Amino acid sequence: MRQRLSVEAYTKGVLSGDTIILSRAITLIESKLKNDKLLAKAVLENILPYTGKAMRVGITGVPGVGKSTFIEAFGKHITSLKKKVAVLTVDPSSKKTGGSILADKTRMEELSRDPLAFIRPSASGLSLGGVARSTRETMLLCEAAGYEVIIIETVGVGQSETLVKGMSDFFLLLMLAGAGDELQGIKKGIMEMADAVAINKADGANKISAELAVTEYQNALHLFPKSDSDFITKVVTCSALEGTGIASLWELITEYQQSTIQNGYFEKNRQAQNLEWMHNYIRQLLEGLFYENTIVKKAIVMSEKSVKEGNELPVPAAELLLDLFMKNLLK
Amino acid sequence: MRQRLSVEAYTKGVLSGDTIILSRAITLIESKLKNDKLLAKAVLENILPYTGKAMRVGITGVPGVGKSTFIEAFGKHITSLKKKVAVLTVDPSSKKTGGSILADKTRMEELSRDPLAFIRPSASGLSLGGVARSTRETMLLCEAAGYEVIIIETVGVGQSETLVKGMSDFFLLLMLAGAGDELQGIKKGIMEMADAVAINKADGANKISAELAVTEYQNALHLFPKSDSDFITKVVTCSALEGTGIASLWELITEYQQSTIQNGYFEKNRQAQNLEWMHNYIRQLLEGLFYENTIVKKAIVMSEKSVKEGNELPVPAAELLLDLFMKNLLK
Structure with a gap:
């Protein structure tokens, strides 16, 4: 991967409309690397007012x-x-x-x-x-x-x-x-x-x-x-x-x-979209924690099968999985 | 509140089509009391095959x-x-x-x-x-x-x-x-x-x-x-x-x-509905834990305001709230 720029260089480049730096900033945002994520966050915070x-x-x-x-x-x-x-x-x-x-x-x-x-x-x-x-x-x-x-x-x-x-x-x-x-x-x-x-x-x-x-x-x-x-x-x-x-x-x-x-709808809609984005992302994070949990990953296969086929009720199956998750998290 | 029946009495009554017991079983299911919930769960498990x-x-x-x-x-x-x-x-x-x-x-x-x-x-x-x-x-x-x-x-x-x-x-x-x-x-x-x-x-x-x-x-x-x-x-x-x-x-x-x-759609749809019900309920439980958390409840007011108005980005705002939540949960 190419070398990263500084937060300032990304910010300045993007704000000046430099398409090469814009492209590189987008690549940064798409990256899954932890350091890139921190860098991307700082760049986004800088450009937010614009x-x-x-x-x-x-x-x-x-x-x-x-x-x-x-x-x-x-x-x-x-x-x-x-x-x-x-x-x-x-x-x-x-x-x-x-x-x-x-x-x-x-x-x-x-x-x-x-x-x-x-x-x-x-x-x-x-x-x-x-x-x-x-x-x-x-x-x-x-x-x-x-x-x-x-x-x-x-x-x-x-x-x-x-x-x-x-x-x-x-x-x-x-x-x-x-x-x-x-x-x-x-x-x-x-x-x-x-x-x-x-x-x-x-x-x-x-x-x-x-x-x-x-x-x-x-x-x-x-x-x-x-x-x-x-x-x-x-x-x-x-x-x-x-x-x-x-x-x-x-x-x-x-x-x-x-x-x-x-x-007034334009602004109202934008605000609602922002809020929805936050709540959706909270949900993504919560569900990520849950569904990526090793214990849950193992247990859910059986639950899904029995719930799908109607041999187990969805609510107690969900409660059981959440219990497993919480115990695993807190131990 | 009226006295509860035994799990067997509810089960038998419902299966025999007794509308008075059916009504009481529904009341039980709607109850928010912990004991009622356990009782309701047992009744539902009993009647599931029917x-x-x-x-x-x-x-x-x-x-x-x-x-x-x-x-x-x-x-x-x-x-x-x-x-x-x-x-x-x-x-x-x-x-x-x-x-x-x-x-x-x-x-x-x-x-x-x-x-x-x-x-x-x-x-x-x-x-x-x-x-x-x-x-x-x-x-x-x-x-x-x-x-x-x-x-x-x-x-x-x-x-x-x-x-x-x-x-x-x-x-x-x-x-x-x-x-x-x-x-x-x-x-x-x-x-x-x-x-x-x-x-x-x-x-x-x-x-x-x-x-x-x-x-x-x-x-x-x-x-x-x-x-x-x-x-x-x-x-x-x-x-x-x-x-x-x-x-x-x-x-x-x-x-x-x-x-x-x-x-084959009838059965496929029923199965998908069951699975969806379980996953929706998992989401409800996770979001319940999160949004009912005292620390989150306090912090989210400010986050919602600044995200809505575009002063803060939804993603880092969500991440911050989730950090608060996890720290509070694990402490």
Whole structure:
């Protein structure tokens, strides 16, 4: 591993927008080494006052929806407005999801060459919780480095959506026209999380079906309960290929930002996200202590089996495991 | 408080379907006294082999949707088929939700007089987690007492839906016709949880708008991702007043039961629910230990404030609190 810099060097480099030092600071944050963790903590504390100013946009959609091409076009539009944009990814690249995002920059070639854009793929070798944490912290580093828009990309098939929703100001769902079939891969509950749905690949022969899809989704979504933001979920079309709908989508997001800042939701949501992050992390730590405990690890195999099969009640099984844990901890 | 019976007396009474002893066993389960808890645990262990045979139907809907009248008509239909039905409630009667269910039997007068029906309102004075636990255990007691259908009722405004969904085989959402407006009170995410949506009060002048609502919801729901059960969410109309749609809704639930038993989802779902219950309870116990700790209780006030306002990072704040907790625990 490369040599570490000093806390001051990381801080100064990040704040000056130096992308090489920014990258190295992110690597530091992703590190599992104890010394790196202490160093990362100090850097994050230093940059904290310079964070929070970006618009954080979460983007999800199943593989095949054209996410990379969309983000490239969307990012290029943002940089054309002379705004700095960072693209981050929450992708625990689990084989199970089958939706792993290509972890290299080649898929957004043009955007990655743009000096106003910064692309950073998901950290590898971390759990979903670990990826979520490092992405949140990377987001703060990028904000401190002057990025005004942070795009956080994920795949709509696992549990990562809830995590990305929990760190975004605006959550965009990418879809394709075709009445439901393409949705087979998307997880239940994601539709209701979206602040906007964009029907992608609305070009050529697809245009008409995309317009029909807009009507369908608009009708469907007006049956949904309103969000706390008071913003009614919009459905739009776009084509990264033809470059249509991209600018108006960005305008929509800007409108959302303005209206939620005005009605106070923007700040309220950020505060709630911060608190939730703390409580979630407390839970992660507590559960880590518990489930990583050697005695618990041994005993839980049997408990899970008998509870699953209905031979043991969940509550006393849990109590027994907790007793074992506490005795082991206190001895 | 009334005198307790012996473990054997509770067990025998419940298994023989004695409703007076069943009621007393439920009271025992709801008790916070240590001795009662031990007694309850022994009773539950005894009856465990006789549980699991009922169809567990969760029902939700905002206040005003006509839940009580519906459940009365639905319950009467089930007893008319010579099946025993139990009606339980998950309602943490929090003032915040504003949707507290009347905690007495007068709202289902006819059903409560039916010898094949058993109605038990939510335990009072418990947290939402506590209510969920006692309802799950009450469900097991009712199954052991021979009830073939368990209806678990809740209000569609809070967090109780997820808990009820987590203990149901089939989740029914009651709605009214009127294109979205009545939904203002319902929480996001509930629509996607439903196995069926019933447009209630489809009688008299409402009939036409109810039929229109069916089409609307059907169109909306076919855009949703499919459930793991492979069962496509149905939208139906019903009227408790005119007695229409009740029988066919029960048939729908029976069909669901048969098809999910056949494709293996029924058992898989039950097993997953059991496991989830254990892990959720472990989390409850761990968080209980943590958040009830005197040192944590004091320190967390400041942490929450500074994290919320963005002056402190969630992760180090959580780590600090956990350090305090562990030191306090181990000293």
